[in-house]
Amino acid sequence: QVQLVESGGRWVQAGGSLRLSCAGSGRTVSSYAMGWFRQPPGKERDFVAAISWSGGTTYYADSVKGRFAISRDNAKNTVYLQMNSLKPEDTAVYYCAASRGVLGTAPRMYDYWGQGTQVTVSS
Numbered sequence: 001q002v003q004l005v006e007s008g009g010r011w012v013q014a015g016g017s018l019r020l021s022c023a024g025s026g027r028t029v030s031s032y033a034m035g036w037f038r039q040p041p042g043k044e045r046d047f048v049a050a051i052s053w054s055g056g057t058t059y060y061a062d063s064v065k066g067r068f069a070i071s072r073d074n075a076k077n078t079v080y081l082q083m084n085s086l087k088p089e090d091t092a093v094y095y096c097a098a099s100r101g102v103l104g105t106a107p108r109m110y111d112y113w114g115q116g117t118q119v120t121v122s123s
Contacts, residue, residue, distance in 0.1 A: 002026050004098060005022070005023050012086055023076075024077040033098070034053075034096060034097070036049045036095070039092055047107070067083065068082065083119070092119060
């Protein structure tokens with residue numbers, strides 16, 4: 001069993017930066033593909049970014065390309081999401097997730113989920 005805990009979410013002004021962290025426990029996540037998703041108020045959960053177990057492959061949603069960067073430190077069992085040039089439309093609860101299978105962008109491909117961390121971007 002894998003437990004995931006996100007942290008780093010907070011209120012920030014537009015144009016600012018945040019780094020989210022996702023710490024894994026229970027079992028190491030070093031062999032799992034990892035993803036970040038977000039859910040704005042009243043909307044569905046959407047893909048943000050994903051990274052392979054080795055860190056060699058990354059995927060990004062078009063809306064965050066060039067602004068967000070996903071990375072991982074397998075020695076620390078942690079995945080990060082660096083978010084720059086934040087916009088009000090980035091406001092959402094951000095979730096990290098772990099996949100035992102292939103790297104993907106669909107929520108159904110992920111087996112374990114954290115509880116989420118709130119990011120609020122004001123204009």
